[in-house]
Amino acid sequence: MRLHSLRLAAFGPFGGRQHIDFDRLAADGLFLLHGPTGAGKTSVLDAVCYALYGSVPGARQGQELRSDHAEQDTLTEVVLDFTLAGRRLEITRRPEQDRPKKRGTGLTREKAYSALRERDPATGGWRALSRSHQEIGIELRDLLVMSREEFCQVVLLPQGEFARFLRAGAEDRARLLGRLFDTRRFAAAEEHLDEQRRAALEQVRTGDERLLALAHRIQQAAGGPGGAELPAAGDPALAGAVLRLAAQARADARERLEIARLAAEAAEAAHHAARQGRDTAAALHTLQQRHRQARARQEALRERQPEREAARALLDRARAAAAVAPALDLYTEAEAEHRTARREETLARAGLPEDLAGAPAETLAGRERALRQESGTLAAARAAEDRAGRLAAEIEALDETVRRDGERLAADQEALARAEATRHRLGTALEAARQAGRDTERLEHLLAGERRRLRAAARRDALAEDADALAAAHTRAAREADTARAGWLDVRERRLAGLAAELAGRLRPGQPCAVCGSPEHPAPAPRSPGHVDREQEDAARQTLEQAEEHREELARRLAALRAEHAAAAEDAGNEPLPALTERVTALEQRLAAARAAAAGATAAEEDLARAEAGRTGLAARIEEGHRTAAGRASRRAALAAELAALQKELARARGDAPSVAERAARLEREAGLLAEAATAATRAEQTAARLKEADARLATAAYRAGFETPERAREALLPETGQRELADRLEQWSREEAEIRAVLGDLATVRAAAAPPADPEAAGAAADAALHRVRDTSAAHRAAADRCAELDRLSAEAAGAVRQLAPMRARGARIARLADLVRGRTADNLYRMRLETYVLAARLERVAAAAGDRLGAMSAGRYALTHTDVPVSRGRSGLGLRVLDAWTGRERDTATLSGGESFYVSLALALGLADVVAEEAGGQRLDSLFIDEGFGSLDEQTLDEVLDVLDGLREQERSVGIVSHVPDLRARIPARLEVVKGRRGSTLRQRAAPGAV
Structure with a gap:
């Protein structure tokens, strides 16, 4: 930096x-x-x-x-x-x-x-x-x-904190060195190894817990806990204990499986023998029951012999009457049809006119055809009548539309008038806003000038007050300077008056006088009371000079202030400050009002554009309404003319009926009645002929079948189901008789009847007990087999888990040893030194070496800084500093240095630290x-x-x-x-x- x-x-x-x-x-x-x-x-x-x-x-x-x-x-x-x-x-x-x-x-x-x-x-x-x-x-x-405290230890060494880095604790020194040399990657490596250690231990712990869970499942599959207690999770002996537990459980399970297999085979043999005894007793009991039942059935058949003969006679008479049944059915059907036709004919003729009540079917059909021809001629008139109805509805709808259009047109005309008024009002408002915008520019220019004058007036008045105060101060300073000058002159005169005494005070016996040169001084002038010496005169002169300087300084400031006041007065003029303030306030109010009015110009333009668009739309809609009304009036006239022509034609077509449709419907109803009556009369004639023919056929069939009258044949008739029931009963009696003879003639049944009575219930109970024993032993055998299979599967899973866990346990141990090594938690790390501390110790060793060169020069070769790895109590090791005293040949603690020694040792350390930091590729260069x-x-x-x-x-x-x-x-x-x-x-x-x- x-x-x-x-x-x-x-x-x-x-x-x-x-x-x-x-x-x-x-x-x-x-x-x-x-x-x-x-x-x-x-x-x-x-x-x-x-x-x-x-x-x-x-x-x-x-x-x-x-x-x-x-x-x-x-x-x-x-x-x-x-x-x-x-x-x-x-x-x-x-x-x-x-x-x-x-x-x-x-x-x-x-x-x-x-x-x-x-x-x-x-x-x-x-x-x-x-x-x-x-x-x-x-x-x-x-x-x-660097933090602020570390910056003050390394770069900025203020009073009272110069030697803090020299005497800092291991943690503070490590924190500073770590930031200067950027050793975060080594601390990150420590954290990474710790995370890897925790993850590896977690994997081993998870594997051990899985092994323990498998061991518990093996114990459950083996039928209970049993055996020695297993080691806890994390114990290396856990894998061997689980494998031994699995082997012992498999051996026990196979032994129990063999015992269960032998028991199941013995139960199966006993069940086979009991089942054979049960089957033999059941077969003998069945044959004895068949023989007793056959004897009872044979006796019952003898008692029902008369019933068999009566049933056979009834079946023969019914089969003879079956030949007459078709003729009977034909006659019954023809009779029912004829009665129905007569009723329908009577109902159909009830609605006919009196002249047609007894008319034959052909007359009725001819009259029907005539009416239908007349109805056909009215089809065109019915279409015209429908057209007339649609025309009337259309004219009515057209009249309603014209009424609504008229109301809408009147409303649009009123809206157009209002739109014209709004457009005029908005145009006036827009012009006013535009004028306000033009006034805004003028008022802004005027207000800027007045504000400049106001500021100048305020500065003018303030400078006037300052000038008055400074003028008064200058007057006082001038008086003080005059007083100081008078005092200095008085002191100077008094010193000159006593100058002979001052020179006499400097005379020494045998030394020449500075004035006359005589070495003898017979009568030196004495000092008078209140004598003033040179120091007093110099003090008075200094007081005068200071007073003069103060007066001149005030004079310069006063001249500058008055010049500044003159410039401000020239800019502001002579108008008082309140008047200027009032004028500026009034202009600001006018400007604010003009800006508010001008701000509405855009909105006014948009409102005017919307009003103009609305007015144009209303005018276009009114014009379109007039065109539409003219077209609808023309359409109504055409529709009215067409309706009048159709009404003349319909008056001729409907006659005395209310409408053509009503007249056509009346003709259709009359033709329908005639058609129904004709059809009913024709059917009645046909059914009468068929009834006569069916009666002749019935009499002939009854005579041929051996019955005196058709009624006798009707009485002998049986339905087909009844005949089948009689035949089935007779057939069943015959089959039962044959079965009884077969049973009573069977040699095995005869021998069984001669044998002692069988006891199938006792044999069945013995067989059921043997079956229960088979099921129990089979279930025990299957359970033993399933236990063996489950133990084989769990043992294989446990062996696989042990194989997977072995490398994870070895890796976890390696990572744990390495993490403890870099964290200084193992005896392999002699100084219990962390990796980051090790790196910082190497840097500090270089710092001590670099500082030692300068310290030797500063201390004339007496002192040198040394780095020590000796651990300190409850702190880091490897970050200690000692001072080697060449005079005694011993190392000293830095706390034993004197104030001056601490100063230049700390200075050498700071310079050495700066050198090493600058040499580091990633370090912060300290240039200042x-x-x-x-x-x-x-x-x-x-x-x-x-x-x-x-x-x-x-x-x-x-x-x-x-x-x-x-x-x-x-x-x-x-x-x-x-x-x-x-x-x-x-x-x-x-x-x-x-x-x-």
Whole structure:
């Protein structure tokens, strides 16, 4: 990081604006920031820290940053131009502060402000990056890679914090070094290994839990827990225990399977024998039952013999009557048809005229044909009647449409009149708005001039008051100068009056007199009371000079103020401020009214355009309405003429009927009645003939079948189902008789009937008991087989899990050992040092070596810095620093150094740290270093040696700023920045080294 410039305003002791050009100061590599105590040397470093971090270092945090010497209208501000990580940046910060109100009197609180810009290398211009406090803080933190406290330990070494890095604890030192050397990747490697360790252990734990779950399932499949207790998850012996458990369970299960198989085979043999005994008893019992049942059926058939004979006779008579059934059916059908036809004929003739009530069917048919011919002639008249109805409806609808169009046309005409009035009103409003726009430009120009006069008048009056106050102050200063001159003259006269005594006081015996040259001094002039010496005269003269300078300063300021007042009066004129204020207020009100009126111009134009479009649309719609009304009137006249012609033609066609359709319907109804009557009469004649013919056929069939009358044949008839039932009954009796003879003639049945009675229930119970035993033993055998299969499967799964878990367990152990090694948690890591700490220790060792070279030069070869890996209690090891004292040959703790020794040892350490950081490829180069005080604690020889070391930094293009009030440094360091303290605040004077640009 390199600083280029710093601008201050109202910051700390600096009441005004100050500028520091670090490029010119640091051109020689070494510059001095000096000034009296309390002038504000440390405030320059505070400003750098505030610009970068938004706060000041150490105990000065929380204090008011604004200068007590600043004018109210000068805002407290710090602007730092610097290069960081190859980027040229500019940061501007202003704290929260009070400022004068822009309008009126009094103060208002202004919020804190931050702005970050970057210079574009291509164009050389500045490009804004952010104005957000948070974004700027994140951006600078990522670039600086140091906190504010670490920055004060490495780059900015303020009072009271110079040796903090030298005496810092291991954790603080590790935090700073980690950011400077960017060792996050090593910390990330530690975290990565820890994550890998946790993941590997989780995989092993999951595998062990799976093995335990398989072991429990094996125990459950084997029929219970049993066996020795298993090791816990994570125990390497768990895999072997599970495999042994699985082998023992498989052996036990196979032994139980063999026992179950033998029991099942014995039960199956017993069941086979019991089943054979049950079948033999059942067969014998069946034969004995058949014999008893056959005897009982044979006796029952003998008792029903008369019933069989009667059924056979009834079946024979019914079969004879079946030959007469077709003739009977024909006669019955013809008789029913004839009765139906007679009823239909009577109903059909009921609606005929009296002259046609007894007319034959042919007469009725002829009369029907005549009526239908007459109805056909009315078809054209019916079409005309329909057309007349449609015409009347259309004329009525047309009249309603014309009425509605008339109402709509009247409404459009009224709307057109209103639109004309609106268009005229909007046009007037638009012209007024346009005129207001033209007035706005004129009023703005006039108001700008009046505002300038108002500001000039306010400044004129304020300057007049200031001039009066300054004139009074100048008058008082003139009187004070006159008084000082009179006092100086009085003191001078008194000194001249006593000058002989003053010269006599310098005489020495034997030495010549400065006036007469005599070595003898017989009567030297004595001192009178109230004698004034040279110091008093010089004091009076100095008082006079200060009074004269103050009077002249006031005179210059008064002349400048009066010239400024004259310029303001020329711009404002002689008009009083209230009158100008009232005129400006009136113009502002007129301008606001004109702007408000002009603002409506666009809206007025749009309203006028919409009104014009609406009026045009209404006019077009009214014209279209007139054309449409004319066309509809013409259409109605044509329709009315056509309707009149049709009505004349229809009057002739409908006769005495209300309408042609009614007359046609009447003819159709009469023709329909005649057609129905003719059809009914014809059918009645035909059915009478068929009935007579069916009666003759029935008498002949009954006689041939052996029946005396047709009624006797009708009585003997049986339905087909009845005949089948009788035949089936007779057939069943015959089959049953044959079956009985077959059973009673069977030799096996006869032998069974002669044997003792069988007991099938006892044989069945024995067979069922044997079957239950077969089922139980078979189920036990299947369960044993399933248990063996399940144990084989679980054993194979457990063996596979063990094979998968072995490499995971080995990998987990390796990763755990490696993670513990890089974390310093294992005895293999001798110093219990973490990987990041190991890397930082190597960097710190290089820092100590680089610092040792400079420390040797600063301490005349007495001291050297050494790095130590000795662990500290409850802290990191590997980050210790010791001081080797060449005079004693022993190492010392840094806390035992004196104030001066701590100063130059810390300085050497800071320079060594800067060297090593700059050498690192990813490190942050530290081109600027500030040292606040501490040189006063060095003796002259050590101071020379330290300055020689610092002077050698010029060859490395690095700059070091020394903040000190030691006088000897001014002679050694030509580039200086002096802080001058005064009553109105401190100021800066910059002096570059000879030859600096």
